Structure formats: C-alpha cells, structure tokens
Amino acid sequence: MTAASEGRKFTMTTLKQLTAAAGFVLAALCISPVLAAGDTHEAKDVDFSFEGPFGNFDRGELQRGFQVFIEVCGQCHSMNYLNYRNLAEEGGPEFPEDQVKAIAAEFMVMDGPDAEGEMFERPAKPSDFFVAPFPNVEAARASNGGAYPPDLSLLAKARAGYHGTWNQFINGAGGAEFIYSVLTGYEEEAPDDGEDHGALAYNPYFPGSWIAMPQPLFEDMVEYADGTTASVEQMSRDVSAFLMWAAEPKLEARKRIGFQVIIYLIVLSGLLYFVKRKIWANVDH
Numbered sequence: 001m002t003a004a005s006e007g008r009k010f011t012m013t014t015l016k017q018l019t020a021a022a023g024f025v026l027a028a029l030c031i032s033p034v035l036a037a038g039d040t041h042e043a044k045d046v047d048f049s050f051e052g053p054f055g056n057f058d059r060g061e062l063q064r065g066f067q068v069f070i071e072v073c074g075q076c077h078s079m080n081y082l083n084y085r086n087l088a089e090e091g092g093p094e095f096p097e098d099q100v101k102a103i104a105a106e107f108m109v110m111d112g113p114d115a116e117g118e119m120f121e122r123p124a125k126p127s128d129f130f131v132a133p134f135p136n137v138e139a140a141r142a143s144n145g146g147a148y149p150p151d152l153s154l155l156a157k158a159r160a161g162y163h164g165t166w167n168q169f170i171n172g173a174g175g176a177e178f179i180y181s182v183l184t185g186y187e188e189e190a191p192d193d194g195e196d197h198g199a200l201a202y203n204p205y206f207p208g209s210w211i212a213m214p215q216p217l218f219e220d221m222v223e224y225a226d227g228t229t230a231s232v233e234q235m236s237r238d239v240s241a242f243l244m245w246a247a248e249p250k251l252e253a254r255k256r257i258g259f260q261v262i263i264y265l266i267v268l269s270g271l272l273y274f275v276k277r278k279i280w281a282n283v284d285h
C-alpha cells in the first residue's frame with residue numbers, strides 16, 4: 001500500500017465516522033420531541049401575528065385579550081409585573097391614557113399610612129401594579145381547591161409549546177400556543193386510567209393531562225367592545241396574544257432594532273470590503 005492510498009483511506013474513515021456522528025445527532029434531534037411529549041399532546045399550532053422575524057402584535061387582538069384577562073382570568077390569576085400604565089405604552093395594546101385611568105380606577109389598592117398612621121384604600125392609579133385577585137398565596141389556594149393559579153405575567157415565556165430541539169428550532173418555543181392549547185383543550189370524555197382524579201379536569205394539553213383549573217372560557221362569555229364574535233377559540237387566541245405581550249412587552253422594539261443592526265452590519269461589510277481593496281490595491285498578492 002502506498003503512502004498516498006494510506007492517506008486517502010484515513011480520510012475516508014474519518015469521513016465515515018463524521019457522517020455516522022452527524023446521523024446520530026440528527027436522529028437524536030428527531031426522536032427527542034417524541035420522548036419529551038410523553039402522554040401530553042403537542043401544543044396546537046396557531047398562526048400568531050407576532051411570530052417570525054418581522055411579526056408584530058395586533059393592537060385589536062391585544063385589547064380584546066386584555067378584556068378577557070380582566071373579566072375572566074383575573075378572577076383567579078394575578079399579573080404582578082404589569083402596571084396599568086403599561087397598557088398605554090407603545091408596542092402594547094396602546095389604550096388611550098384616559099381609558100387606562102378609568103381601567104385602573106376600577107380596582108382598589110391599600111395605601112398609607114396617612115397622617116394618623118392609618119392604612120387606607122383608594123382607587124388604583126395608572127402607576128400601580130395590577131391588583132391581584134387574592135391577598136396572598138394561601139387565600140388563592142383556599143378558593144381553588146388547594147391548587148395555586150400561577151401568576152400570568154411571565155407564563156408565556158416560562159412555558160414551551162413545542163418540545164424537542166429540532167421542533168423548537170423550526171416553530172419557536174410557543175408559550176402562547178401552549179396557553180391557547182390548554183384553554184381550548186378541555187375534553188369531557190376522559191380515558192379511564194383506573195385512577196381517581198377528584199375534582200381535576202381532563203386536559204391532554206396540560207402536562208400530566210389533569211388540571212385543577214376548571215374550563216374557564218365558554219361561548220360569548222365576554223362582549224367584545226369591537227364587536228368580534230366571542231367564540232372560545234377567539235377568546236383563547238386573544239388572551240394568549242395578550243399574555244405573550246405581558247411576558248415580552250418589548251418584542252416589537254427588539255425585532256425592529258435587530259433588523260436595523262443587520263442592515264447596519266451589511267452596509268459596514270460593504271464599506272470594509274472597499275477599504276480593503278483600496279489598501280491592498282498597490283500590493284502584489
């Protein structure tokens with residue numbers, strides 16, 4: 001065997017090993033969504049306006065979603081990281097300032113102490129945080145059969161709708177889709193697994209498939225200010241979009257700046273290329 005063929009043999013083996021390794025990684029990526037999903041369904045795929053590199057929120061959708069949150073979800077869930085004034089900010093539902101004042105004023109907050117050292121209640125102001133439905137975790141648990149309705153401020157970012165590296169790479173993490181799927185995923189016919197689930201409802205989109213939240217949305221539960229028909233799907237979609245905004249209020253600015261940076265880098269690359277040509281013009285190379 002000559003040295004040359006010896007060398008080629010080495011390259012061929014390395015190439016085969018590399019191909020095998022790449023194949024293994026690909027297979028692992030494809031299998032992982034199946035393993036991670038377990039007996040819980042994958043989130044439904046919803047075509048939200050804020051997806052993709054240029055996607056933005058739909059103002060009307062965010063306003064309707066807020067209405068659903070305040071009238072339904074806000075009876076049990078808190079929203080601790082939002083101020084009422086955030087509702088007027090650019091990139092969000094963009095309610096007019098006076099409307100935000102009126103929204104805030106419907107809630108009472110504890111303030112004080114006053115000059116006599118007494119705490120007192122007053123209507124909320126736009127600068128206040130969203131008033132929680134329960135004063136503490138114990139009270140929230142007590143009125144929900146022992147289960148805690150989690151704070152919804154960051155839920156859309158805390159939850160993944162799609163599992164598996166490959167799937168998330170293609171579809172994004174999908175927290176809003178997860179929320180949508182849970183809200184629309186209640187099923188009356190539960191499979192008989194021989195276990196007693198007490199007061200839990202069957203919802204195969206929730207991890208473990210049994211959830212302590214009774215189905216929260218029903219046809220025409222809210223009357224939309226803009227006249228949109230309040231189907232369960234519509235309300236679920238709107239409130240999921242609203243929760244996505246709550247979890248990432250700067251989504252629009254982030255995408256806009258990202259885009260500007262890319263344009264800047266492209267222009268800069270062009271300029272640098274011409275500078276390089278000029279500098280090397282008289283050098284033999």
Ligand code: HEC
Pocket residue numbers: 068069072073074075076077144147148149150155159178179182183210211212213214216217239
């Ligand atoms: C009657 C009270 C109640 C109402 C109304 C309610 N929820 Fe819940 N929610 C709960 C409780 C309790 C849990 C905890 C369930 C569990 O741990 O099994 C929960 C859980 C959830 C979860 C799953 C959280 C997780 O950990 O992944 C989501 C999503 C959710 N709620 C969204 C909503 C939305 C959106 C609305 C409004 C449309 C809403 N809920 C209305 C009580 C409520």
